[in-house]
């Protein structure tokens with residue numbers, strides 16, 4: 181931030197140099213980003229009893245991040261993102277069941293299978309309105325759910341996939357009951373994929389996605405192939421979701437039909453909207469809020485906790501995040517001034 | 522003379538309405554054209570057919586000798602055909618720098634590079650900065666497009682098209698909504714493009730048309746009424762009657 185201020189203070193700087201600084205500044209790490217990741221790591225020490233919950237949060241965050249890639253950065257709505265989570269989970273689970281329990285092998289396989297499914301189905305989403313896309317994605321997830329249900333010889337059907345054995349991470353760290361390895365593993369994978377996503381959205385390709393989202397007519401008129409870009413990001417998003425599914429299968433050593441459930445697709449959308457769409461951290465904050473609320477509320481009102489999540493969602497969407505954000509900023513402004521002074 | 526862009530018996534129907542009626546016209550390389558005609562004559566429709574935004578009902582579009590009738594819009598741009606829109610088509614939440622930079626980077630073939638930070642290529646930034654400077658957009662290049670005043674947005678609309686470095690440039694009323702005194706400035710920048718660039722300008726302001734165009738095509742009810750040297754068109758009694766005679770335009 182100080183660099184931008186310094187650049188602005190030198191008026192004689194050439195426009196090109198100025199432009200370079202401006203673009204570089206957009207991709208620079210902010211202080212709070214470091215804080216997020218340090219806090220995520222510190223959580224191991226601070227909340228040693230809640231590592232299983234933290235693991236779930238990390239996985240949900242990755243899943244929501246994958247949705248953010250298409251929804252936040254390319255404007256593709258989906259109500260069937262669980263399709264990719266599910267195939268990723270089954271890919272990793274089946275590998276583990278049939279003796280290929282290396283965690284990273286499972287992740288790679290899950291990413292590949294989900295990417296192939298994403299690539300193949302992306303062509304169904306190129307044309308059509310948001311409503312079409314919602315229905316097509318919903319339909320695909322439903323079909324996969326039925327398929328997994330019917331092919332019980334492979335998936336275990338309604339009983340779930342049992343007997344999944346996952347080897348130690350890097351051949352060293354066994355998955356323990358406390359969830360310590362699981363959380364570190366999931367967090368590490370989340371972090372690496374987050375870095376990749378961050379890199380991509382600040383690349384020329386990422387910029388072109390935003391262009392496609394904001395005005396496809398103009399995007400085409402500067403020579404961008406809208407279809408190719410959408411297929412690419414959808415495939416990548418599917419791979420991310422597949423990895424999230426694989427993490428879930430590996431750390432719980434179990435896969436049930438619920439991985440394809442409509443509720444999962446709807447929840448991840450909810451999580452992303454809770455956390456905010458289109459700035460990469462929405463999935464992480466959303467997953468945190470969602471899981472904590474779920475954990476806390478379901479302890480006091482086991483049946484009705486979703487009511488409160490629903491209420492928060494409605495308020496958030498109707499009142500608008502910006503307005504709430506502005507109110508909060510006003511509330512905390514004296515504090516910020518004090519911090520700067 | 523070589524033909525840069527050509528239409529052959531181009532037809533576009535919207536239901537019963539014939540918006541483009543059997544238009545055959547050839548635009549010579551490096552010549553500055555104006556396309557005039559009353560409101561609803563089919564000028565924008567013609568541009569949409571040329572750029573592939575609309576598919577023609579019949580006929581063909583030929584760019585530098587190649588039939589591009591079925592070519593996707595973005596491929597036409599890559600083949601040197603760029604346009605501006607009558608109503609601004611911009612990226613509201615991107616800055617002029619990002620917008621022009623993106624157009625330059627796409628043209629230079631960096632658009633699919635996902636591993637590199639945008640803004641890292643010197644040749645992209647330098648060219649984008651030069652274009653922004655030429656259009657007087659340097660001081661606002663870091664502001665979101667949606668907060669810019671209309672005049673600046675209009676300039677950006679043209680700057681983006683020029684960033685595609687077209688060999689044929691189609692301008693759909695670029696000066697519309699721009700204050701009288703700034704209109705000539707816009708067309709001066711456009712007129713300052715290299716001599717081998719073919720330009721087709723849609724414009725209702727006859728002063729601008731005659732100061733800019735070497736040749737003029739007149740469109741009436743979707744059909745090509747006539748095409749010729751600017752002074753011949755200005756002198757033609759029939760054109761005066763159907764178009765100029767209407768006493769300016771609303």
Ligand SMILES: Nc1ncnc2c1ncn2[C@@H]1O[C@H](COP(=O)(O)OP(=O)(O)OP(=O)(O)O)[C@@H](O)[C@H]1O
Pocket residue numbers: 535538540558559560561562563564565566567607
């Ligand atoms: N997408 C469309 N669907 C139906 N009719 C259309 C469509 N686009 C244009 N038209 C009709 O085609 C005719 C030509 O329209 P066009 O926009 O090409 O005229 P124009 O010469 O550009 O007019 P102006 O000077 O007002 O911009 C008009 O009657 C218009 O209503």
Ligand SMILES: [Mg+2]
Pocket residue numbers: 564565566607693
């Ligand atoms: Mg028009």
